[in-house]
Amino acid sequence: MVIAIAWRNIWRNKLRSLVVIIAITLGIFAGVFSTAFMKGMVDQRIESAIENEVSHIQLHHPDFRQEDKLKQFIPEAGQKTDSLYEIEGIEAASNRLSSNCMITAAGTGSGVLLNGIHPEDESRVTNIHTKIVEGSYFEDIPKRIKPLVIGNDLADKLNVKIKSRIVVQFADVHGNPVSLGFRVTGIYNTDNSVFDKMHVFTRYQDLQSAMGVPEGAGHEIAVLLKDNELLEEVKTQTASLFKQQEVSSWKDISPELSYLNDVMGQYMYVIIVIILLALLFGIINTMLMAVLERVKELGMLMAIGMNRKRVFFMIMMESVFLAVTGGITGILAGYGITEIFGSTGIDLSIYAEGMAAMGWEPVVYPAVELETLAGVTGLVILTGIISAIYPALKALKLNPAESIRTE
Numbered sequence: 001m002v003i004a005i006a007w008r009n010i011w012r013n014k015l016r017s018l019v020v021i022i023a024i025t026l027g028i029f030a031g032v033f034s035t036a037f038m039k040g041m042v043d044q045r046i047e048s049a050i051e052n053e054v055s056h057i058q059l060h061h062p063d064f065r066q067e068d069k070l071k072q073f074i075p076e077a078g079q080k081t082d083s084l085y086e087i088e089g090i091e092a093a094s095n096r097l098s099s100n101c102m103i104t105a106a107g108t109g110s111g112v113l114l115n116g117i118h119p120e121d122e123s124r125v126t127n128i129h130t131k132i133v134e135g136s137y138f139e140d141i142p143k144r145i146k147p148l149v150i151g152n153d154l155a156d157k158l159n160v161k162i163k164s165r166i167v168v169q170f171a172d173v174h175g176n177p178v179s180l181g182f183r184v185t186g187i188y189n190t191d192n193s194v195f196d197k198m199h200v201f202t203r204y205q206d207l208q209s210a211m212g213v214p215e216g217a218g219h220e221i222a223v224l225l226k227d228n229e230l231l232e233e234v235k236t237q238t239a240s241l242f243k244q245q246e247v248s249s250w251k252d253i254s255p256e257l258s259y260l261n262d263v264m265g266q267y268m269y270v271i272i273v274i275i276l277l278a279l280l281f282g283i284i285n286t287m288l289m290a291v292l293e294r295v296k297e298l299g300m301l302m303a304i305g306m307n308r309k310r311v312f313f314m315i316m317m318e319s320v321f322l323a324v325t326g327g328i329t330g331i332l333a334g335y336g337i338t339e340i341f342g343s344t345g346i347d348l349s350i351y352a353e354g355m356a357a358m359g360w361e362p363v364v365y366p367a368v369e370l371e372t373l374a375g376v377t378g379l380v381i382l383t384g385i386i387s388a389i390y391p392a393l394k395a396l397k398l399n400p401a402e403s404i405r406t407e
Contacts, residue, residue, distance in 0.1 A: 002310055006317035013290070017322065020286045024326025024380075025333065027275040032334025032376060035268035036366040040342070042260045044361050046250075050228070051127045052190050054253045057223040057235055059245045064219055070099055070211055071173040074245060077218030081121070084223060087237050089230040092124035095218035097207050101170035103200065105158040112154065112200050114168060116207030125224045128188055128201065135162045135186035138203060146206045148182035151196025152189040160184055168200075172212040180210055192359035221245075272376055276383045279323075283387035287319050291391045315392035316385065323384030331373055331380075338366045 010017045050056055059080070064072040074080065077095045084093045097116030102109055119138040123129040129137040133152060141147045148166055150158075160166060164184045172178050182202060190196055208215060225234055231249055239247040251258035345363040348355065352362040 002314050003317055006314045007321055010318050010321050016286060016289070020282060020322050021326040021329070023282055024279050024323060025330040027279050028272075028327050028330025028376065028380065029334045029337075031268075031272045031275045032331055032368065032373070033337055033366065035264075035271055035372070036334065036338040036342075036368040037346070037364060038267065039264050039368065040364050040366040041360060042264050043367055044365065045359055046257050046261060048191055048359070048361060049254060049257055050224075050250055052131070053126075053192065053195055054250045055125055055222040056225040056228065056231055056250055057238060058248050058253060059221040059223070059238070059242060060219065060248070062244075062246045065246065065248075070171070070213065070219070073097075073173075073213050073217045073219050074221065075214065076216050077221055078216040080242060080245075081218075081221050083241075084221070084238070087234060087241065089226055089234045091224045091226045092121070093221055093223045094118060094121035094125040095204070095216075096122075096220045096222060097204060097211060097213065097217075098219040099170045099207075099211065101168050103158070103166050103168050105160045105164060105166045108158050110154065110157060110197070112198055114170065114207070115199060115201045116204045116211075117201055118204050122201075122222075125222050128190070131188040131190050132186050133189045135184070137186050137188075141185055141203075145185070146180065146182045147185035147202060149186035149188060149201040150184060151193075151199065152187050153193045153196040154198075154200070155184070155187050157197065162187065170211075172210065174212060176212075178210050180206075182206075191355075191361045193353075194359065268372060269375065269379075272379055276379055280383055280387050283319055283322055283384070284390055286322065287315065287388060287391035288394065290318065291315065291394050312392045316388040319388030319391070320381060320384035323380050323387065327377065327380030327383075331376055335368060335373060338368050341366050 059074065059077075061072040061074055063069075081093045081095045084090055095118060099114050101112060101114045103112055103114075119129075123137070128149070132149075135149075137149060138147055148168075150160075150166075155161065158164075158166070162184055166182045166184060168180045168182055170178055188196070208217075213219075223234075223238070225231065231251075235247055235249050251261075342365050345365050347363050349362045355362055
């Protein structure tokens, strides 16, 4: 009965109640959608980095990442790559050669990371083959030609195009200078312009003998998983199977991405709490006005036998109803808009160049988890309870005899 009375009470002044509910709705909607937008950006950045740049897991010689020397290779990496498929959860693996080098073309040079890959294996681990915008991804290339696939931004920097000749210079495992001539056979374009400028690809066999590493050796084994949720489990199994190698996850290789992933949940709650704190004072003001306007009525209720606990509970429920009505409406609106844009995407192509410089995609697909919405719902209810405490205590201090004589 008290709950029913509380619900009716908030609609006695429809305009005031609607203003508060709309304010809460807009605030919660803004909080939910903004966090969904940011989560969508972060999820896409991580997915893009895994698919195009770092994969889920990488294996190296223990000193390779620290010293970055060609002699720090993994012996018989090809056989180790094949044995990785014995671990459940691994989708694909690819053995690579890797070296920092200088490439020059038409009098222009740039420092890059040269990767010697097995194209078929690499196409199962990364999506670079789907990003080709000109030329081909090592298809139908004669053996006499040393092919090179480079990023679009690097091609612009060097002023080269398909069939242009590029000279690559590096030092082999013995420290001897090596100079090789390549032909540009493919140009790719990802959403990360920094990656595009720094990574070039050629065939494993065109690089292995020149580097002086044994046949089948590799500097890096990239591993793609069936599900990112299996990351820690597979990493542990891989480390136990290959104790002579350093096993790193994408979180170890790109700690900035791991940090983004970890702080997103905290970011969402910070935003929601700030919004709810602002709304808290609005609800308190509204409920305080409602109590002061009903002094005579509350005094009469207490005079005819309604105990103070019931009065306190009634005021509390009025506040909770205001907060929950506005909060649930805001959550549903935020979730609905997120689902719509989660399918169609938000096109930010006007900022594509700046976003590509940071590795972000120009089309953002907002995403929100149901457990996040459950957390927001709990915060809204808590806000309603907190906002009711002071007005309810104010009502309890009323003297029934004096309140009844109030005009």
